[in-house]
Amino acid sequence: MSSLNSILSPVQKDLLVVESIMHEEIQSNNPDLAAALDQILVSGGKRIRPAISLLISRVLGGPVEKIHLLAASVEILHSATLVHDDLIDGALIRRGIQTLNAKWSAGATVLSGDYLFSCSAKLAAETESTRVVKRFAETLAIIVNGEITQLFKGPCHLDREAYYQRIYAKTASLFETCAYCSALLCTDDPKLQDAFKVYGREIGMAFQIIDDILDFTGDQATLGKPIGNDLHQGLLTLPLQIYAERYPQRNFVQEILSGNCIDDNESIKELISDLVSTEAIQESLNIAKEFSNRGIKAIEDFPASEPHESLIELAKFIEDRDL
DSSP states (O other): OOOHHHHTGGGHHHHHHHHHHHHHHTOOSSHHHHHHHHHHHHTOTTOHHHHHHHHHHHHHOOOHHHHHHHHHHHHHHHHHHHHHHHHHHTOOEETTEEOHHHHSOHHHHHHHHHHHHHHHHHHHHTTTOHHHHHHHHHHHHHHHHHHHHHHHHOSOOOOHHHHHHHHIIIIIHHHHHHHHHHHHHHOOOHHHHHHHHHHHHHHHHHHHHHHHHHHHHSOHHHHTSOTTHHHHTTOOOHHHHHHHHHOTTSHHHHHHHTTOOOOSHHHHHHHHHHHHTSTHHHHHHHHHHHHHHHHHHHHTTSOOOHHHHHHHHHHHHHHHTTO
């Protein structure tokens, strides 16, 4: 498998421009807020979402400066959702560093996330595309509705369809938006726009499923959060859904079906140990690859080019990362 750096080589310089725009945009008159938000961006992960926007613009040809603004907008929006997620989940660590929620009051954390939302919206507006701004607003509504649905539904539900809806709202909708909006800015052809929209959505679904697999099989130092974190929060992700479907008589599954969460450390360790000894992990991985392959298929007929090949390789990287 190609390394991420080699996959993103066609847009590495553009990613540096996007990074600069992001840091410039989040500056605040409040030095504490500015420093905290800078730290969030510095620890911001692999920048896969902005890379998708940039690679698509290279495939289609488009207004480079506006694509930079779009990419920065989407990534700041992602950071804003993480700030609020950490508060809702009571998370104290993300990517190996303390969250704002661990250091600040709930009110200050909410306002920090709100500030990031405003920065993101401003950058989206600067693309001067009403369709991009509309899509931005729709995506934010999808993300928030997904979180509210999860909160009101409560923890520890076995429902695979609800799981797919949740990860679309949480993750894939933003992948879909960064791909679709890039195409909107680059071409008026609805077929091309829809092809990249499908690409973004499908690899976004694969991305979250792999994340959920790693919650059972990953290394805490690599993940930057505790193993079994989803179980502690009462989130029953795809590996657990499959485990429950295959082994309904297991004690842990019976407990969940009775309306109880598995939430103490020893029980969670036992459950994870049992689950990873079954086919649930491999079946989850196969499903992630099905999503990824659908994303690849949506754009496979485009003329060969280095950026196009990078989009294909990026989908493969997502399905294999850290496994």
